Amino acid sequence: MAALVVAGIAAAGGCASAPTxxxxxxxxxxxxxxxxxxxVVRELGLVLEDRTAAAEETGPAATPGAVPEDFAASSVLVCSASGTLKSASGTWAAVTESRREGDLAPxxxxxxxxxxxxxxxxxxxxxxxxxxxxVDALGRAVRPVWxxxxxxxxxxxVLAALDALHETDTTEFPVERVTPTGPPSGR
Structure with a gap:
């Protein structure tokens, strides 16, 4: 009986010290x-604050969280702020979209x-x-919390595991014009 009491106290003590x-x-x-x-664009810091209210009206964004246990990822899409792009209409803040494949287990x-x-x-x-x-094989996607x-x-x-994946495609998208092109000179 004393052994059971000691075992019960030891078990209770172990549970109390284990982090939840x-x-x-x-x-x-x-x-x-x-x-x-x-x-996503807002999280990357590329949209001015006065535009976030309009973005919120478009509906709920994909909520980041834990990867669902029944979600079978087959590739990764990495979105990052990538500096600027220049066009005839000015200079734009840009997002780079990088698709990656390989062993996703790490x-x-x-x-x-x-x-x-x-x-x-x-x-x-x-x-x-x-x-x-x-991204899964059907193109559905989840945003995990890092x-x-x-x-x-x-x-x-996380960064090492991303770097180990093979980049299959990269695209840059203009998002927010930061400098408009002025009127042509000499006219």
Missing amino acids: VTRQAEARVAVQADCLDPE LLAALERPSQEPSGACETSGAVPTVLWL PTDACGAPVAD
């Missing part, structure tokens, strides 16, 4: 991945890790804002 890990809400599955989704494992608690001793990160979509380090930057494992 709660799974975050699952990501909403979207019809397709879209780097030009108004919410990426999926890295995305399941919890984020670290924020710390106050962080230097400014030079990380480029990036949004990630996982686990972050103590400074809020994506963990190195």
Whole structure:
């Protein structure tokens, strides 16, 4: 009987000291991945604040979250702010859409890790804002939440897993005109 009491206390003590890990809400599955989704463009920092209200009226964006257990990703779409593009109408802030394929197992494992608690001793990160979509064979997509380090930057494992994938296609899209082209001189 004493052994059962000791075992019960030891088990209770073990449970009390174990950290509670709660799974975050699952990501909403979207019809397709879209780097030009108004919410994605806003997260990349490319839309002026006065335009975000109009973007919110278009409907709910794909909600980032945990990858649903029944979602079978077959490729990745990486959206990032890519500087500017020039055209006849001016200079535009741009989004780069990069499609990647390969062994997704390391990426999926890295995305399941919890984020670290924020710390106050962080230097400014030079990380480029990036949004990630996982895409299945039917083209449906989810936006996973990236686990972050103590400074809020994506963990190195996620970045390494993305770098290991094969880039199959890259496209740049103009998003927000930052400098209009002036009238031609000499007319």
